[in-house]
Amino acid sequence: MSLINVTNLTFAYDGSYDNIFDNVSFQLNTNWRLGFTGRNGRGKTTFLNLLLGKYDYSGNISASVSFEYFPFHVEHKESNTLDVIEEICPDYEHWQILRELSLLKVSEDVLYRPFESISNGEQTKVLLAALFLKENSFLLIDEPTNHLDIHARKLVSDYLKTKNGYILVSHDRAFLDNCVDHILSINKTDIEIQKGNFSDWWDNKNRQDHFELAENEKLRKDIKRLSDSSKRTGNWSHEVEKTKNGTRNSGSKVDKGYIGHKAAKMMKRSKSIEQRQQSAIEESTKLLKNIESSESLKISQLAYNKKQLVELANVSIHYNEQTVCSSVTFTIEQGERVTLAGPNGSGKSSILKLILDEDIHFTGTFRKGSQLKISYVSQDTSQLQGNLSDYAINNRIDESLFKAILRKLDFSRIQFEKDMSSFSGGQKKKVLIAKSLCESAHLYIWDEPLNFIDVISRLQIEELLLEHAPTILFVEHDSEFCKNIATKIVEL
Incomplete structure (x- = not known):
């Protein structure tokens, strides 16, 4: 077991004014089966490429392991599948690839057929098998499910469940639930890590979102009430202060010291209310930053003249x-x-x-x-x-x-x-x-x-x-x- 430390990571693409990552820090354990989630365009593949050293960035990424990325680029698809595997992993033992293919329910004969002639699903499984021949590497698995049917997804998910030491990018809820033990999520304003599978993370996120929405509504009402109270208190203080230069209805002189003390007391109360109001405003700004918008969509269905x-x-x-x-x-x-x-x-x-x-x-x-x-x-x-x-x-x-x-x-x-x-x-x-x-x-x-x-x-x-x-x-x-x-x- 070792750690991958990400410290003050900042990155933006050339010519872009927006940072993909802005001063983020976190720590990953290389034994984890890590699900990687976040909305499209948030930087999941970008982060994998940063781990691979493909881009310059500010901050620091330190690790005592090397990184391997899936899917591999296959230069010569016309070659036999066995030759493709040897190009990816030259030092493997033949029994090792047979073991991995057996776990993935891929027949041995695909090794002796041109890689381009086997199905997309078989290609995915073969490349995954080659990936797990890599020793002393932390594996970066980017959306492996896109060419897999439902049955193959279950098979591959069961296979990944027997492994460890990888980041898995996938948006398939059942697939992630079956095979990961931690979730790394890129949110709107930060990056967080939680123990558990995708459903655990999703339940926690919904609970946090509901809590923040309720807390924000409570603070919003508090801010309005405090604002109204502050205005009333300030007005009272101002009106009382004006009477210092006047007289009582009975014609006697006013007690300026008493009135001044009363006005100061009201002003102090007004300032206290303003501080509480400001505190509530500051508290509210910490909320809702990671609430994801998901407005409802519509569709332009036409009625047909037959059933x-x-x-x-x-x-x-x-x-x-x-x-x-x-x-x-x-x-x-x-x-x-x-x-x-x-x-x-x-x-x-x-x-x-x-x-x-x-x-x-x-x-x-x-x-x-x-x-x-x-x-x-x-x-x-x-x-x-x-x-x-x-x-x-x-x-x-x-x-x-x-x-x-x-x-x-x-x-x-x-x-x-x-x-x-x-x-x-x-x-x-x-x-x-x-x-x-x-x-x-x-x-x-x-x-x-x-x-x-x-x-x-x-x-x-x-x-x-x-x-x-x-x-x-x-x-x-x-x-x-x-x-x-x-x-x-x-x-x-």
Whole structure:
């Protein structure tokens, strides 16, 4: 066991006026299984890169271990998987990689196939196995779940539970809950570490947020009451002071000493109230700094003139004489939230493409309502570049509404000035979701919409779909999201 000490860390990207980290200090134990959470764009991947020494920074990071980053960059994907592993970890023993692959339920034969020919999920597992061959290293695991289906996520989470000595960036609540023992969270104004899994941290955060909101309301009322009291006392003191130069109603002279003493006493009381008021104001400024905004979202659902929008009956899809999926039968009716489930490679994206009218070779019966308007969120965000205003114009959506939705999804105004190519993976995905929410449609088709999306935004999207109940067909591997949202499950 050793420690990673972060002291007075300050960092901003070149040309940026905003610090990503500002004089932060904390300490990590290299035996921890550390979940790393925070809203998109807060600096999680940036911090991992700082540990790797990729950027210059102010402050100090000290550690007696080296760092290894996942996912590895694979230069020659055409090479056999065994050669890819040897390039990553030249000193390993063959039995070690067989042991790790066995734990991850990956067959040995993938070692002798070209790396590019194995599935994305298998690639993820192979690279994780190679990562854990690294000895005397603290492992930085950045979003490993994005190419894993629900079953593979559970398997990988169980695998990570048997290990220690890593930081894991993930937004999948069930995945984190199963395998981490501490949480490192980047909040709005600070960084904190808590013992426990994600749900423990989330419960503590909600309790703290509710306490601060209640305390802030109490202080707000106290400040108003003290302010009113201070004004009244000050006015009384002023009125009493004025009588020093007058006479009593009976015509006798006033006792200036008594009145002066009374006025001074009232003024002293007024000052005491002002101090209490100032103290309450200072106390209130310490609150609510890390309350995350999660305003409700809306969707432009169009009513369709028929109950049934889509029907598939015994549909089989073929690519290059290979059958991708067979005998698929289901319908989509108005108001249904349908999740298309199944392992990677089972044909989920192909079914979506068929409904989207892409050139797909199929047999069986496929019917889609005429004049059906569909809004689509793709898995792929690589095409996003340029500024948000041009993107809104090119996609014929209301720019003001589009940016208002992005603000609700935790975009700062400074992001509106940046090129989309510089956005984090989660921010790019939010652009696609915001575009879809601006589009009036009968049917929404979302293909893995939550990849890279932070937990708070996931909860916002859940609330949106539950409140407005649009007709939606979606593919998603976040088990909590599917459990909460789906009214129908189609298993391939």
